[in-house]
Amino acid sequence: MEQVLSVLIWALLLSGAFFLVSGALGMVRLPDVFTRMHAAGMADTMGAGLILVGLCVYSGANFVTLRLVLILAFLWFTSPIATHALAKAALSGGAEPYTVGAGDGGTDDGAGEGGGAP
Amino acid sequence: MNRVLWLWGILFALWLPLSDHYTGLFLFFGVLACTIAVFFGARMGIVDRESVPVHLVWRGIRYVPWLVWEIFKSNVRVARIILAPRVRVDPSIVHFRASQRTDLGRFIYANSITLTPGTVTTGIVGDDFEVHAIVQEEIDGSEENEMNRRVSVLEGEAA
Amino acid sequence: MFAVTAAALLVAMCLAMCRALLGPTAYDRVLALNNIGTKTVVLIAVLGFLNGRPEFLDLALAYALINFIGTIAVLKYIEYGDLGTSGGSRRRRAMEMEP
């Protein structure tokens, strides 16, 4: 039982870390603010979510877990509102969404930066 | 009035474990804090169906697991796009028609769309949703229709 | 295992930091700020467990809320030009932020 829990916590934390890092990588690689929003959303939802659930499993049923659940709930309630407000502000502020026609399929600046990142 | 009591109960139920001190003085402070907060909320007229949606809790419990699974799937999808050796995105803005009748239902639907990576709600006019999608082909509408249907169920008939 | 998670969080923060420094638009910076805020919340939670002091979670909890308020205030400023306008009362092209 102990072993199963330990493996479960490892899996949750590591997969959360995976989503977090790939989301951050997306923030550097993707071509414009709208596509980067999707990458940031990944870190907010699955990255933070899996890590916090992993911590919940680690701490067991007590008030610490309640706090973790509350943090997760706040993040999941507020993150889409912030993202939506950002998208709306960006659109009404005149930011042009990137389209494939403008570049040529790939991302010239994004790929260069992504190559240098770890 | 019922909702005011609900709100007070929820706030106090949150306050208790967060404080974690159960002596008379602290309980008094907790009761005082919750009462003042609820009083001002009620005075400002913001304690209503939208801010305290207790009528949605039961159906919401059945909606959340499906939403989490959906979030997981789209996370994997977006991660695959990002980690591909050459980023191939085809972003575009698409329009959906939502079938919810209340603003609260539309709010939940819009937030669910935004919460699943790969789609972000950028604007709502009436029941017309403007959604920015990271890859156009993946948004064939079937998943969004499913989400739309489920949110409408969540919103409920007895409005 | 908490150490690995904290390391991943720090790497992710560095990447988001690159985005905040590179810009190019104001919105990229807001996005990076919000994202770093979320990661700080998770980092504080993980550090609490790493040091065996989960009481840090209260801090993370307050942080999660403040981060949201800060982001909304920033966006309100971008969209309406000040913080006192209520939504929708006057629309104007906000900050002129060309890349």
Place this chain on the structure above:
Amino acid sequence: MSIVVDIVLFTLLGATGFALLKVRNLFAVVMLAGIYSLLSAGLFTVMDAVDVAFTEAAVGAGISTVLFLGALALAGHHEHRPGHTPLLPLVVVVVTGGALVYGTMDMPGFGHPENPVHHHVADHYLEESYDEIGIPNVVTSVLASYRGYDTMGETTVVFAAAVGVMLLLSGARRARSRASPAEGGESAGGPERPRNDSAAGAGKGDE
């Protein structure tokens, strides 16, 4: 692990500091200042100063961002290049910094249990405060009871300052909204915001 966290956070902090100096777009500066205080709150947490981190989170990342933005709404968001050379400020900063670093040589080691600060009245507070005051959090009982008058004076000053700031900001807004109908509906930003200038400057500032 803790030392690695320290190093990474300090590196990020340094990078943010340099970016704060280089960037001329004040909006970006506000964003970076927010990131700066997020990072320093993380550092405070690592150093076990949770209450300081709490304050940093609330004031640094929350309130001051909002206040900076309120100020930007009045002042425009591009910083002009200074007319003088940075040589004299550099000398002053280097000398002051050197003096401060020299001063730390005399300080006892960080977090050392034998430090005088931990033995003057701290023992009394830690051991007796619960019996004397009845509040579980020692920091709270020191702030609200042992030095209660001090705290009251402090909060009065802060309250007066807050009222003053709010009066200034709201007064300016009222004056501007009175002025804006004459301008026509388009520029609600008012005449004090040089729009074209700042648009041209935004690109430059990001280099």
